[in-house]
Amino acid sequence: xxxxxQTPSNKVTEKxxxxxxxxxxxxxxxxxxxxxQSLGQGPEFLIYFQGTGAADDSGLPNDxxxxxxxEGSVSTLKIQRTERGDxxxxxxASGTGSYEQYFGPGTRLxxx
Amino acid sequence: xxxxxQNPLFLSMQEGKNYxxxxxxxxxxxxxxxxxQDPGKSLxxxxxLLSNGAVKQEGRLMASLDTKARLSTLHITAAVHDLSATYFxxxxxYNTDKLIFGTGTRLQVFP
Numbered sequence: 001x002x003x004x005x006q007t008p009s010n011k012v013t014e015k016x017x018x019x020x021x022x023x024x025x026x027x028x029x030x031x032x033x034x035x036x037q038s039l040g041q042g043p044e045f046l047i048y049f050q051g052t053g054a055a056d057d058s059g060l061p062n063d064x065x066x067x068x069x070x071e072g073s074v075s076t077l078k079i080q081r082t083e084r085g086d087x088x089x090x091x092x093a094s095g096t097g098s099y100e101q102y103f104g105p106g107t108r109l110x111x112x
Numbered sequence: 113x114x115x116x117x118q119n120p121l122f123l124s125m126q127e128g129k130n131y132x133x134x135x136x137x138x139x140x141x142x143x144x145x146x147x148x149q150d151p152g153k154s155l156x157x158x159x160x161l162l163s164n165g166a167v168k169q170e171g172r173l174m175a176s177l178d179t180k181a182r183l184s185t186l187h188i189t190a191a192v193h194d195l196s197a198t199y200f201x202x203x204x205x206y207n208t209d210k211l212i213f214g215t216g217t218r219l220q221v222f223p
Contacts, residue, residue, distance in 0.1 A: 035211075043202075101211065
């Protein structure tokens with residue numbers, strides 16, 4: 001079956017601009033996670049949804065970052081006033097809410 | 113502060129040799145994950161360890177968990193070139209679903 005998909009695969013934006021990153025989870029998965037991975041580092045947790053609600057947003061670095069999942073399926077990560085330090089690969093994962101997390105291919109964000 | 117530490121950070125090993133990667137973590141956890149990542153690719157799940165003393169094996173890789181010592185190991189037996197990748201361990205702190213990742217171990221297997 002289809003895995004987690006993320007669009008776009010690459011995004012280049014100028015400092016100060018707004019970006020949206022999209023995640024389509026595996027069909028039927030109720031849990032959805034966002035992580036970001038900087039070069040040479042392990043992924044860093046951002047936010048976790050169970051259904052439509054954010055169950056844990058403790059990893060969002062500041063109020064420029066926001067994520068939604070209005071219908072309990074697709075999720076969008078939104079970054080306002082992007083900074084060069086936001087450049088990273090943004091990974092989405094989904095799961096059934098038990099313990100497995102299946103990762104998508106990621107969106108590589110470059111802020112110039 | 114929760115920490116997940118892996119060692120070594122880089123491992124260059126000859127085909128046919130055995131080696132162990134170590135993962136130490138600093139909080140109570142009931143789940144320990146091992147992932148593989150190839151360059152430019154996403155994370156592939158290898159093992160999920162759910163209890164103290166759990167041991168899982170797949171091919172040339174075997175993972176174990178000691179929750180009392182807060183230690184997991186990933187043992188590589190008779191390494192082959194195809195195992196070259198970066199390996200991450202990750203911990204789900206007790207009563208949460210977020211994963212805290214280690215910095216990764218970059219494994220290079222040469223002939």
